Amino acid sequence: MAPPMFLQAIEDTGFSTWLRESESPFAFYFILLIHTFGLALLVGANAVVDLRLLGVARAIPLAPLQRLFRVMWIGFAMNAVTGILLVLAYPTKSLTNPDFYIKLALIGLAIWVMQKLNTQVFQDSSLSEADMIAKGASLAKYSLFLWFGAITAGRLLAYTYKYLTFPS
Amino acid sequence: MNFAHLHLLLNHFPIIGTMVGLGLFLISLGGKNEDLRRASLIIFPAMALLGILTFFSGTGAQGAIKKLPGVSEALIERHQGAAMLALLFMEITGALSLTGLWKLHGTSRQARWNWNMSAVLLFSIVTVGLMARVGNTGGDIRHPEISSGQEAVAEGSMMSKMVHAFEPAPARVAELMTASKWWWAFMMDMHFVGLVLLIGTVGILDLRMLGFAKQIPIGALHRLLPWAMAGFGINLVTGVMAFTGMDQYYTYDWAFWLKMLAIMLLGLNVAAFYLTDAFESVEHLGPGEDAPPLAKFIAATSLFLWFAVITLGRYIQSFSDTIAIHK
Numbered sequence: 405m406a407p408p409m410f411l412q413a414i415e416d417t418g419f420s421t422w423l424r425e426s427e428s429p430f431a432f433y434f435i436l437l438i439h440t441f442g443l444a445l446l447v448g449a450n451a452v453v454d455l456r457l458l459g460v461a462r463a464i465p466l467a468p469l470q471r472l473f474r475v476m477w478i479g480f481a482m483n484a485v486t487g488i489l490l491v492l493a494y495p496t497k498s499l500t501n502p503d504f505y506i507k508l509a510l511i512g513l514a515i516w517v518m519q520k521l522n523t524q525v526f527q528d529s530s531l532s533e534a535d536m537i538a539k540g541a542s543l544a545k546y547s548l549f550l551w552f553g554a555i556t557a558g559r560l561l562a563y564t565y566k567y568l569t570f571p572s
Numbered sequence: 573m574n575f576a577h578l579h580l581l582l583n584h585f586p587i588i589g590t591m592v593g594l595g596l597f598l599i600s601l602g603g604k605n606e607d608l609r610r611a612s613l614i615i616f617p618a619m620a621l622l623g624i625l626t627f628f629s630g631t632g633a634q635g636a637i638k639k640l641p642g643v644s645e646a647l648i649e650r651h652q653g654a655a656m657l658a659l660l661f662m663e664i665t666g667a668l669s670l671t672g673l674w675k676l677h678g679t680s681r682q683a684r685w686n687w688n689m690s691a692v693l694l695f696s697i698v699t700v701g702l703m704a705r706v707g708n709t710g711g712d713i714r715h716p717e718i719s720s721g722q723e724a725v726a727e728g729s730m731m732s733k734m735v736h737a738f739e740p741a742p743a744r745v746a747e748l749m750t751a752s753k754w755w756w757a758f759m760m761d762m763h764f765v766g767l768v769l770l771i772g773t774v775g776i777l778d779l780r781m782l783g784f785a786k787q788i789p790i791g792a793l794h795r796l797l798p799w800a801m802a803g804f805g806i807n808l809v810t811g812v813m814a815f816t817g818m819d820q821y822y823t824y825d826w827a828f829w830l831k832m833l834a835i836m837l838l839g840l841n842v843a844a845f846y847l848t849d850a851f852e853s854v855e856h857l858g859p860g861e862d863a864p865p866l867a868k869f870i871a872a873t874s875l876f877l878w879f880a881v882i883t884l885g886r887y888i889q890s891f892s893d894t895i896a897i898h899k
Contacts, residue, residue, distance in 0.1 A: 429890070437886040443764070444882065448772025452796065461795035468787030468859070472776065552765065559761040563753055 407500050412570040414495040423493035424569075432493055439486040443558075446479030447551045450518055454544035457525075457537055466536050470526040476518060496570045503564045507557035514550035517543055574897050575632025575823070583710065586623040586662065587703045589615060594696045601693075609689075610676065613669040614843075616696060620666025621839045624812060625832055627659050631819040636897070643713060651709040653739035656816070658702035663808065665695040670801060705735060742816070749817025756817070763810045769803030771878060781854060781863040781871035790854045790863070827891035831884035838877045845870045 414420055423431055449472040456464055491498050498504045525531070525540040593615035600609035630652060637643050672688045750756065773796040779785065780793055815822050822828045845851050850867045857863060863871070 429887070433887055433890045437883055440767075440882055440886055441879065444768060444771040444775070447768045448775055450772075451768060452772045452776055455796070455799065460799065461792060463792035463795055464788060465792070465859075468785050471785040471787075475779075551768075555764050555768070556761050559764060560757060562760075563757045 407496050407567065407570060411496040411499060414492060415570050420492050420495070423489060432490075435486045435489045435493070439483055439490065442479045442482030442486060443555070444479070446476050446483060447555065449473075449475040449479070450514075450547060450551060453521065454547045457521075457540040457544035458548075459537075466526075466533050467529075470522070473518070473522045473526065480515065494569065496567045497565045498561065500567055501561060501565045503557055503560050507554055507561065510550050510554040510557055514547060514554055517547045517550060521547065574636045575629055576636040579626065579629040579633035582622065582626040582629055583707070586619045586626055587707045589619040589622070590662065590665075590696065590700050590703050593619060594700050597693065597696060610673070612696075613673050613676070613692070614847075616662075616669040616692070617666035618839065618843070620662050621836065623659055623662045624808070625836060627655055627812070628815060628819075628822070628832065630655060631823045635820075635823070637714070647709070647713045649742055650736070650739075651706065651713060652742040653736075654702070654706045654709045656742065656745065657735075657739045658699065658706045659812070661695055661699040661702055663812075665692060665699050667801075667805060668692045668695060674798065702735070705732065745816050746819070749813055756814075759810045759814055763807055763814070766803040766806030766810065767882065770800050770807065771803075771882075773797070773800040773803070774874065774878065778871040778875045781867050782875075783862065783868075786861070787859045789859055790857045794855065821892060822888070824893055824895040825888055825891050826894045827884045827887040829895075831881055831888070834877050834880045834884060838874065838881070841870060841873050841877060845874075 453469050453472055456469060521540055521543050525536050593612045596608050597612035600612060634648050668688060668691045672692055675688060777793045780788055780790055848866065850870050854863045854867045
């Protein structure tokens with residue numbers, strides 16, 4: 405079955421072609437770089453919160469870690485924007501790969517867990533540290549697991565695609 | 573200047589440095605001198621870092637001399653196999669030393685002897701022995717007056733034959749690393765997981781020193797350091813394995829060498845943090861307290877260099893074949 409025609413239409417636009425083919429160091433690889441920075445901010449900060457809730461570095465007070473959710477959202481915003489650009493550069497490559505949808509689903513779930521952590525554990529000022537850990541520990545486990553899955557699915561995109569560009 | 577110069581310049585440091593480290597360690601045992609022991613525990617990881625750079629420069633050195641008359645490929649391969657085995661022990665010694673330093677910190681000056689110190693002693697002795705062999709086999713390549721070509725590989729003493737049995741064949745290692753794209757994908761995946769652990773922990777510590785989330789006491793955040801080292805360890809192992817799989821690809825790439833330079837500078841930055849009073853000045857800072865300028869400077873340098881490492885790593889692919897000498 406041939407991939408749907410709209411993928412070819414996207415690829416043929418000047419912008420998509422520029423993203424994909426420009427020799428400029430600010431085209432494809434630059435976007436990929438920002439996508440990696442975003443990953444480091446988003447998952448790095450979330451992983452630290454998760455590890456703390458699971459008993460690592462207990463000396464760190466929990467309440468001020470709430471500030472890290474801002475770092476996570478900055479990372480997420482960077483990756484939403486650069487992620488869309490990367491799909492525009494290679495629409496056929498990503499949208500015809502089932503792994504791409506697995507990655508999106510894992511990110512969606514991870515962000516949902518992150519938001520639950522933020523609102524139900526960190527923004528509820530009536531909770532003591534012990535309550536926060538009781539409420540947050542299992543969320544933290546899901547979070548680590550989902551982010552590991554999302555990174556893996558993302559890495560695998562480079563090795564599992566069926567078409568690099570629209571087949572002629 | 574070519575890779576052969578670079579390799580010759582670098583290779584003396586890990587060999588002699590490890591010997592000096594072991595010497596200090598042994599003296600510290602006799603004299604029960606804690607400062608000397610600490611010094612040796614700092615020297616081992618420093619040499620482990622430099623050792624990687626030296627190892628990486630070997631491929632280019634090989635490219636620079638392999639076409640010269642009288643240079644034997646067999647001797648080069650023997651040297652490379654010896655270097656792989658020595659590097660393994662050197663990295664383990666470095667990791668054990670860092671664990672030792674971590675345990676030493678905060679304990680009383682009369683720190684007890686523990687399994688960790690026994691392991692450092694054992695592994696550093698083996699490393700010194702293996703490094704001597706790396707030096708000898710390397711010297712054989714370009715000093716035919718000491719021994720000549722093939723016979724040197726075939727003959728050798730009882731001891732060198734025994735050690736050789738444990739040394740990997742470089743071509744076989746390269747084949748193993750690249751045989752399956754799934755294995756390669758797994759290594760790259762772990763390299764990203766390591767990156768997240770490292771940047772998450774170190775990045776937050778740096779940001780705190782620069783004034784972000786000041787309610788967190790710095791000493792508490794510093795307890796995350798083993799996780800940062802775990803991330804660095806994962807990336808060191810997966811990075812070296814990737815290099816052994818495609819050494820030609822990385823060797824002739826400017827982005828790769830600049831990334832290595834940034835990592836070496838990060839080593840200096842870490843040394844500056846712990847060996848000046850920067851660390852002491854922030855270790856007991858509580859909620860709301862501001863870090864002094866030196867610690868802030870080191871934190872900013874660390875953030876800058878780690879982001880440079882990520883940037884250069886991402887550009888390795890697009891900078892392939894940008895070094896045109898002696899390919």
